[in-house]
Amino acid sequence: MNNLHQRSLFEKLWQSHEVTSLGARRSLIYIDRVFLHERTGSIALQSLSERKRKIPRPEHVFCTMDHIIDTTPGRNDNTLMPSGHKFIQATRYEAIKAGITLFDLNNPDQGIAHVISPELGIALPGSTLVCPDSHTCTLGAIGALAWGIGSTEAEHAMATRTLDLEKPLSMRIVVNGTLRSGVSAKDLILHIIAEYGAQGGNGYAVEFAGSAIRDMPIEERFTLCNMAVEFSAFTGFIAPDEKTIDWVKGRDYAPKADTAEQAEAYWLALNSDEGAHFDKEIQIDADAVSATVSWGTNPQHSVAVNGSVPNPMACDDPQQRDGMEKALNYMDLKAEQTLNTVVIDAAFIGSCTNSRIADLRAAAAILKNRKIATNLRAVCVPGSGRVKRQAEAEGLDLIFTAAGFEWREPGCSMCFYAGGETFGAGKRVISSTNRNFEGRQGPAVKTHIASPVTVAASALLGRIGSAEEII
């Protein structure tokens, strides 16, 4: 039974940040922290400074270099993106002038925005954080209300600490049961998007709940929420629990001493009340999820690694059928072709989806004492300087390089061609990233998205394959 006192987590997060109602589902929402990167943040900073607008609370604004920077060892401001160094230098100049915190190329804490903002305790449970980048929803994993905005909104948020927002509808995705061994959050989110469509979350703020989510380590929760935007959701989030508190505790920008205790008690109360209303609910059986890989040009085009490419003729919706046919054509695949016979040219482990320490450990466990297939190029790019150092302290870098992977400096790298890094025209890549759109990883590149263990296993096999085939 619903009543007005029973509120969903989303209601609690929204109401605790509502400065005022602007009528007709619009509210002015208080923004706790703004995060920027050099690709879009530089534009917002430059525009603010041209209009002579100051950032009144610069201590709440942070900026990293991740998108277009070079990720090869010994890097400098030069990048494969034509005139990319100008973005980097403009970001540096404006960030210093505005007095915000900058994680510059040589900063030991530099990394991908969505990896470092929780890692440093800048994103916190119960807080609002915005960034001109669509994967800001990643931070919902620890119970933050975080979403991607445009550069103009970023200017507004920096200048006023508020944003005028239309309230999304609420959805709860309840995942009960247990994910099978070798099946991770990445497989789960690809499964959900394949099942309910890339538009399935459009207009909704999505809470992930259920026993499989409670059982999930925090690092996998980041992966799950990261792809809420690939489901077209406004954002995705998970109620904080003891695991969240342990993960956040003591981080650089997290509350300290007495305020930490108060904050932790508050965070633990941030969950959906029994009987709270949701505009939509979906139930997923975790036991039914297999290791999953994309075959097409949209994350919705995903199937079990051991399965086969669907036949567009079997699809009733003419628009979707057309999309599937175009995707098969671009990906150079045939309807009903078995996926684990598809030969790959390259493998990539990295991105804000899967470049945290748990991802690298999981991939390294598959690669240990093994070698990647001949004629295959494989690259691993840790998500942050901290992840990289931790991995090196554990000897994971040596496992990757002994297997034949390149080991690089933190950044978005081959997740997105914006920085110019690519495996080369027309190559077929198995990738731990979140987007498989045409040209996403470079001209004519064919991207198959999968979990880090599937990427590692496929790199060894030289074709798409699951970890089950290795162990």
Ligand SMILES: CC(C)[C@H](C(=O)O)[C@@H](O)C(=O)O
């Ligand atoms: C460049 C940036 C705005 C973009 C985003 O919004 O997500 C990028 O990070 C991506 O993954 O496509």
Ligand code: SF4
């Ligand atoms: S790693 Fe990829 S998805 Fe994530 S912010 Fe960078 S470009 Fe976007």
